[in-house]
Amino acid sequence: MSLISIFFTFFFYISVLIFIIGVSYKLVQYWNTPAPLKIPITPASLNTSGVILRYFREIFLFSSLYKSNKWTWLFGWCFHLALVLLFFRHLPYFWPGEVPLILYKTEVLKYSSYLLFFGLVGLLSRRFFVDRVKYISSPSDYLMLLVLIFITSTGMLMTFGNNHPNMLLVTNFASGLITFNWSELPKEMIFMAHIFPVFCLIAIFPISKLLHAPGIFFSPTFNQVDNARKKRHVSDWALNKQEGSKIDIENNNDKKE
Amino acid sequence: MAEILGAEVDEEGYLLKVSDWTPEIANAMSEEDGIELSPEHWEVINFLQEYYKEYEFAPAVRVLTKAIAKKLGNDKGNSRYLYSLFPYGPAKQGCRFAGLPKPTGCV
Amino acid sequence: MTNDNPIKLPTYLEVPAIKKDAMAGNGPFKASEEVQQGLGFPGEKVDNWQQVAIDKMAETKSKYRSVQVFLDACVKCGACTDKCHYYLGTADPKNMPVARQDLFRSVYRRHFTFAGKYFPILVGAKDLDENMLDDWYNYFHQCSQCRRCAVYCPYGIDTAEISMAAREVMNVIGAGQKYPNQILGKVNKIGNNLGMPEPALRDTLEDLEDEIKDDTGVNVKLPLDVKDAEVLMVTPSADFFAEPHIDGLIGYAKVFHESGVSWTLSSYASEAANFGMFIGNYDVMRQGALRIRKAAIDLNVRRVIVGECGHAWRVAYSFWNTLTGIGSGGSDDYSLRLQRQLDSNYPQPQHMIEFTYDLIQKNKLSFDKSKNDHRVVTFHDSCNVARGSNMGDIKNGQFILPREVIKAACNHFVEMPKNTIKSSTFCCGGGGGLLTDDLIELRVKGAKPRMHALKKTEQENGVNTLAAICAICKSQFSKVLPNYDFDPYMIVSVHQLVSEAIVLSESSDTEV
Numbered sequence: 001m002s003l004i005s006i007f008f009t010f011f012f013y014i015s016v017l018i019f020i021i022g023v024s025y026k027l028v029q030y031w032n033t034p035a036p037l038k039i040p041i042t043p044a045s046l047n048t049s050g051v052i053l054r055y056f057r058e059i060f061l062f063s064s065l066y067k068s069n070k071w072t073w074l075f076g077w078c079f080h081l082a083l084v085l086l087f088f089r090h091l092p093y094f095w096p097g098e099v100p101l102i103l104y105k106t107e108v109l110k111y112s113s114y115l116l117f118f119g120l121v122g123l124l125s126r127r128f129f130v131d132r133v134k135y136i137s138s139p140s141d142y143l144m145l146l147v148l149i150f151i152t153s154t155g156m157l158m159t160f161g162n163n164h165p166n167m168l169l170v171t172n173f174a175s176g177l178i179t180f181n182w183s184e185l186p187k188e189m190i191f192m193a194h195i196f197p198v199f200c201l202i203a204i205f206p207i208s209k210l211l212h213a214p215g216i217f218f219s220p221t222f223n224q225v226d227n228a229r230k231k232r233h234v235s236d237w238a239l240n241k242q243e244g245s246k247i248d249i250e251n252n253n254d255k256k257e
Numbered sequence: 258m259a260e261i262l263g264a265e266v267d268e269e270g271y272l273l274k275v276s277d278w279t280p281e282i283a284n285a286m287s288e289e290d291g292i293e294l295s296p297e298h299w300e301v302i303n304f305l306q307e308y309y310k311e312y313e314f315a316p317a318v319r320v321l322t323k324a325i326a327k328k329l330g331n332d333k334g335n336s337r338y339l340y341s342l343f344p345y346g347p348a349k350q351g352c353r354f355a356g357l358p359k360p361t362g363c364v
Numbered sequence: 365m366t367n368d369n370p371i372k373l374p375t376y377l378e379v380p381a382i383k384k385d386a387m388a389g390n391g392p393f394k395a396s397e398e399v400q401q402g403l404g405f406p407g408e409k410v411d412n413w414q415q416v417a418i419d420k421m422a423e424t425k426s427k428y429r430s431v432q433v434f435l436d437a438c439v440k441c442g443a444c445t446d447k448c449h450y451y452l453g454t455a456d457p458k459n460m461p462v463a464r465q466d467l468f469r470s471v472y473r474r475h476f477t478f479a480g481k482y483f484p485i486l487v488g489a490k491d492l493d494e495n496m497l498d499d500w501y502n503y504f505h506q507c508s509q510c511r512r513c514a515v516y517c518p519y520g521i522d523t524a525e526i527s528m529a530a531r532e533v534m535n536v537i538g539a540g541q542k543y544p545n546q547i548l549g550k551v552n553k554i555g556n557n558l559g560m561p562e563p564a565l566r567d568t569l570e571d572l573e574d575e576i577k578d579d580t581g582v583n584v585k586l587p588l589d590v591k592d593a594e595v596l597m598v599t600p601s602a603d604f605f606a607e608p609h610i611d612g613l614i615g616y617a618k619v620f621h622e623s624g625v626s627w628t629l630s631s632y633a634s635e636a637a638n639f640g641m642f643i644g645n646y647d648v649m650r651q652g653a654l655r656i657r658k659a660a661i662d663l664n665v666r667r668v669i670v671g672e673c674g675h676a677w678r679v680a681y682s683f684w685n686t687l688t689g690i691g692s693g694g695s696d697d698y699s700l701r702l703q704r705q706l707d708s709n710y711p712q713p714q715h716m717i718e719f720t721y722d723l724i725q726k727n728k729l730s731f732d733k734s735k736n737d738h739r740v741v742t743f744h745d746s747c748n749v750a751r752g753s754n755m756g757d758i759k760n761g762q763f764i765l766p767r768e769v770i771k772a773a774c775n776h777f778v779e780m781p782k783n784t785i786k787s788s789t790f791c792c793g794g795g796g797g798l799l800t801d802d803l804i805e806l807r808v809k810g811a812k813p814r815m816h817a818l819k820k821t822e823q824e825n826g827v828n829t830l831a832a833i834c835a836i837c838k839s840q841f842s843k844v845l846p847n848y849d850f851d852p853y854m855i856v857s858v859h860q861l862v863s864e865a866i867v868l869s870e871s872s873d874t875e876v
Contacts, residue, residue, distance in 0.1 A: 026436070033429040036646065038682045041514050041522065041751055043760050043787060058518065068443035068516035076441065076518075126442065131382050133442035135457045136466065138488030140479070141440050207478045208487075212519055215437030220430050221520035226754055228682045229711045232694035237427055238646065238686065268393050269801065312564035317605045320571050336607050337853070348606070349801070361547050362557030363602040363609075363637060363673070363799060363835035 005173075005184045008195065012177050015203040022206025023214060030218040034235030044226035051225055058222065072126065079119030085112040086155075093174035113156045120149045140208070147197045154194040165191045261285055271352070271359045275309070278356025286354050290345070298342055298354070300328050305355040315352050315360050370849035371808075377816050379446040380455035387456040387809075391502040392802045395540035402549040403648060406538035413537040414492055418475050420533045425472070430525040435472045437519045438462060444513040444523075449790045450506050453809035458503045461513035461523040467499050468530050497539070504530040505541055506806055508796035509642065510747035515787050527796070528644025535643055543800035544639040548648055555655065556601035556635035562588075565631055568604050576614060582868040584621045586613070586629065592664050593628035595620070597716075598636045598656050598680075599671025600835035609838055612672050612857025618866050619720050619859070622729055627669075633659035636676035637835065641683075642797035650687045653679065657688040657698070666706060668713040672857055674746035674795065674834030680713045681753040711757060717833060718755050720862060721765045724772045731865040736774040739829040741861065742821055743767055743777075744814065744841075745789035746834035760786075766833055766858055773865040778825040784817035792832075794840030807840060808847050815848040822850075830855045 001009075045051045057063040062080075066073045089109040092099045124145045127137045158164045165186030173185040185191070204210070217223065225231075258265050262285055264277035270286065272278055283302060287294050294302075304324050308316040316324070318336060326334020339347035348360050397407030410416055425432040444461040446452065451459040458464060466488065473480030473489035480489030490496060509524035534540065550559035560568075569586040576584040587593065597620075603613040620627045633655040640649025660668050668690060670680045685691025689699030690712050706712045723729045743766060755761040763786045771777050784790050793810030821827045830845075832838055832855065841855040 030429060030433055033426060033432050035429040036427065037686060039430060039522065039525070039752070041511060041520055041787075042754055042762065044754075046754075046757065046759060058520075062518055064516055064520070065441070065443055065518040068447070068518075072441055072443055123441075130442065132379075132445035132457065132460055133440075135382055136440050136442060136445065136460065136462050138440070139485065140483075140487045143486070204479075209437075209439045211436040212439050215433045216519045218429060218433045219437070219520040220433075221514055221522050228685050229691045229713070229757075230693060232685045232689070232691060232699060234686055234694075312561065312567065314558075314560050314564040316564075317568045317571075317610065318607045319575070319610050320568055323571065323575070340852075358559075360558060360605065361543070361550065362605070363600055363839050364558070364606040 001182065001184060002187075004187070004192070005182075008185050008192070008199075009177065009182050011196075011199050015199040018203045019205050026206055026211060027214060030214070034237060035220040035224070036235040036238040038224055038226075038228040038233045039220050040224040040226050041221045042226055044224065046226050048225055051223060054222060055217075058216065071122070075119045075122030075126070077119075078115045079123060082112040082116035082119060085109045086116060090174075093171050094178050096175050096179045110159050113152055113159065116152050117149070117156065120145055120152060124149065144208070147201065151194060151197050151201075154190050158188075158190055158194065163188065163190060269353075269359060272356045275356050275358070278306075282356065283354045290350065292343075294354070295342075297329060297333070301325060301339065301342060301347060301351050302355045304328070305351055305357060309355070309357050315348060315357050318348055321347060321351075371812070371815075371847055377452065377813060379452065382457040382460075383455040384457060387450075387454045387459060387502070387506060387806065389502055390498070391505045391541075392798075392800060393542040395542045395545040399542065399545045399549055400535070400538060400540050402552070403535070403540075403545055403645075405535045405540055405545075409538045413497075413539075416537050417492055417497075417533050418471075420536045421468075421472065421529075422476070424529045424532060425476075428525065428529065430522065431529045434465070434519075434521045434525060435469050438465065438469065438521055441518065443516050443518060444521075447513045447516050448507075448523075449510070449512070449793060449813045450508070450806065450810045453793070453812040454506075454806070456506075458499065459506055461517075464503055464507055465521070465523055465526045467496065467503060468526050471496060497534075500530055501534060501539055504534070505798065505803070506810075508747070508791045508794070508798055508810070510791035510795055511751040512747065512788070512791065515751060524796070528641070530644075531642070531797075532644035535645065540643070541797065543802075544642050544797040548639050548643070548652075551635050551637075551639075551652055551655075555630075555632050556604075557637055557639070558601045558605055560601060560604060560634070562631040565604060565629075565634060569629070572610070572614060572617070576617065580868055582621070584614075584617050584868070586617050587627060588629050589631050589663065590626070590628035591662075593626045594665065595625055595627035595667045595669050595719075596633075596656075596660050596663055596665040597627050597629050597669050597671060598633060598659075598676075598713075599629070599716075600637045600673035600676060601635045602637075602673075602835035602839060603671055604634070606835070606839060608842065608853070608856050608860060609672075609835055611860035611863055612838075613859075615857060615859025615861075615863030615866075616671060616716055618863050618868060619716075619723065619729065622866065622869065623719075623723055628663060628665070630656075630659035630663060632662070636670050636673045636680070638676060638679045639797060641675055641679055649679065649683070653684055653687040656684075657690060657702070660690065660702070661705065664705065667710055668706070669716055669719055670713050671716050672833040672835065672859060674748040674836060675752075677715055677833075678748035678752035681715070684713060715755050715765075716859065717765050717769055720769050720859070721756065724769065729772070730867045731773050731862075732867055733773060733775045733865055735865045736861055737776070739774060739861070740776040740778060740825060740827045741770055741774045741829040741831055742780050742818070742825075742827045743770055743785075743858075744780075744792065744830055744832045744837060745785055746832060746837050747789060747791045747795060749833060750787055750789045763787075766831075769858055770831055770861055773861045778821060778827055780817040780821045784813065790814040790817065792834075792837040792840040793844065794836050795834075799836050799840055804843075808844050811840065811844045811848070815844070815850070818850065819848065828854055829861075831858050831861060832856075833858050 088106045092103045126133045165188045169186040172183040176183045265273040343350040401407045470490040471492045479487045504527045507527040514522035547557045603609045638652040755765040790813040793807045842852045845852045
C-alpha cells in the first residue's frame, strides 16, 4: 500500500476512534448529570407519548426554528435533509460485500447535493449579511460552513464533472475500511480533498458545536413531561440533600445533622 | 456613604436610621426631587410616620389613601391624587421623605 | 402620573440594527456585606474570585444537566437573536439571548473544553477577567429569565438557566445584586418580601374587610392564621401592599366567600414569590418553599392555593413537589405526611385561577358582567405562567383558564397580536429580579414590545384595560405605562375584574 493510502486509512480510524470515545464521553456526562428540577418549556406534553411527538416535530421538521425564522429554517432544513439523503447516496461505497440492488437506486440522490449547497450558502450568507448573526459568529462558525461547502463542491465536481475516480477503487477503499480489508485509495487529488475534511469533521464532532445532535435528546426543556404536580421529580443530589437532614415531623422542622 | 444634612443615606437616598430624620431633611430631599412640600404632603408624611411608629412598617397604599381621605376629604383619598403629590409613588417617595426604609418586593 | 415625552411607537415592531454597548454600564446596585452574609454568601468579592468562580461553574454544570447541555449544544443559528424584549427595546447586541449566553459560554469554552483551551480565538473562548465579570454583572441583570428565547430555540436552550447559573456564580464570589438578595433576607426573617410584620398585615386585612363591608354591605373575611381552615392561601405580599394588586386580593376573598370554602392566610408564610429562583440558588429557593410547607402543616389545611404571581406559580407548580413534597407521588416522610393531610381530590398546589374557574364551571358564582362594561379587556400572559407551568392539567390550560375567568366577568375581551401572547408572550420588562428603580431605563425599554402590541390593540379594538396574574407585571406596568402614553390605571388583576362583577349572596351576611 502506498504511504498516502496508509495515511488516509490510519486517519479514518483515528477520527472514528476520537468520535466514538468523545461522543461516548459526552453521552455519559449528559446522562450522569442530573436535572434537579422540572423545567419543560410549556405548553409541554402532559404524557410521554407527547414528548415523543415533540421530538418528532423538532427533529424531522425543525418546528421551533420554523416558528422563529423562515429563512434560517429553510436553509437549515434543506441542509440537514440533504445530509441524510447523501448519507444514503454514499452507503453503497461502504457496503461490505454484495451491494443490495436497492442501494443502487440511491444514485438519483446525488441531485440533493444542490440542496446541500443551497442550504450551506444560505446559512453562510446569513452570517455575513445579518448583523445580529454576524455579531454572534466565531471564526469556527464560518470555518465549519466553509469546510462543508468545500466538501459539497468537491463531491459535486466529481459527480457532475468528468473527473470521477474509478468507482471500483472508491468502493474497495471505502468498504475495506469497514471490513478491515484495506486497499489503495484513488489517487485523484479531488477525491482526497473530498474525504480529508470529512474525516476531520468526524474527529472534531465531540469537541465542537456538532454536539447539538446528541445534545437535543438531553435537553430537559424538551424531554420532560409536564406532570410536576402528579409525579414527584427528584434527582440524586437534591434527594441526598433531604436525606441529609433528619426529619422531625412532629415539630415540623428539618434538623440539620 | 452619601449623606443628607449630615444623616447617612443609602445609594437610593433612603435614610439608614429612621431616628436621624428631621423636617429639614424632608425639605432637602424634596428639593432635590423638584417638589415643594405643601401641607398636603406633610399630612401624608405625618401619617406615614405615625403608622410606622406603631407597626414598624409603612402602610399599604390602600390604608394610606383611606387615611388621607379622612383627613383631607374623599376627593383626595385616592391613588391618583397621591401620585400627583409624589410622582415617584406615594409609597416609595413618601417613605423616603418621611425617613422610612424603602418598601421592597414586587411593588 | 403623566409623562411629558411618551415614547412614539412605530406601526410595526421593528427588529433594530445592533448598537454596540447601548446598555453598557455597571449594572444594578450590589448587595451589601450584611445582605450577602445573611444568605450565606461572601460579603464582598473574594480575593481568589476567578478560581472560586471557575470551581462554581464546574459544580453547577455537574449538577444541572440543562447548563451542561445548553453550553455545548448551541450552534449560533441566530434564531433567538430577535426574540428578547430587551434586545428589541435596547438594540444592545449583548441582549441577544445567544450573546448573553456566550458571556458564560465563552468562559466555559476557555476553561473546560479542548477547543477553547488550545484554539481560543477560533471558537470565541475568553478568560474570566475583570471585564468579563463586569459584563456578566451588567448583562445577566438585563435578563428577566422569561424563556421566550427558549420557545424559539431548535434545541430548547433556555437562557434563563444560564442566567440563573451566572448569578449563582456571582453570588458565590461575593458579587450579588441588592434587590433580590435584600428581599430574600426579609422573607427568611419576616416571611414576606416586603418585610411586613404580622401586626401590620393583620391591620391591613381588617382594613380591607371594612372596605368590602362599606362597598357591598357583606361581611367578607380575610382570615389570618386560622387553624384547620380548608385552604391555605399563599399570595405575593404585593397583594397586601400595592396598587392595583390589593383589589385582586379583595377578589380572592369574595370568591372564597361565595364558595363557602374556609380559607386562611399565614403570617409565617405570607409570601408566594420566591426570588431564590431568580438567583439560581436551590437551597435559598427551597428555604422559601419550606416556609409554606411548615405553614400548611401547622395550620392543618386541606388545600394550598397560590395567588396571582407569575414566577411563584412556576415554583409552586413545577418545583414545590420536588422541593417540599407538596404534590403527589413522593415517598419520603414529608411527602407521605402531606399526602395524608392534603385533599387528594384536588391537585396540590392549585392556582387561584384554577379555583375560581372550577367554581365558574360548576355554576357556583354569579356575575353581573355589566359592571365591567366600561372596560375593553385584554390579557397579558405572564412569562413564568405561560412558559413554565400549566393550569387545570389540560393542554394550554395556563392560557385557557385565565381567559375564561375574565370572560365570565367581562363582556368585552380582545386579544393582542398572536405573536405576542400565550407561549410567545412578551415579558412586561420587570421580571427575574429586575423590578428595581436602579434598572428603570432597562425596564422602560424592555417593555417596548409589549407596549407596542398593546398600542396596536388600543387602536384597533379600543382596549382600555390590561389584566395580568403576576405581581411583578402589575407593578412594572403601572410604572411604565405612562412612558408609552397609556393610563397607568389600566393595569388590573384578573381577580379585580372578578371582584367588580361578582354578585355576593346576602345569606352569607351572618358573622362567622
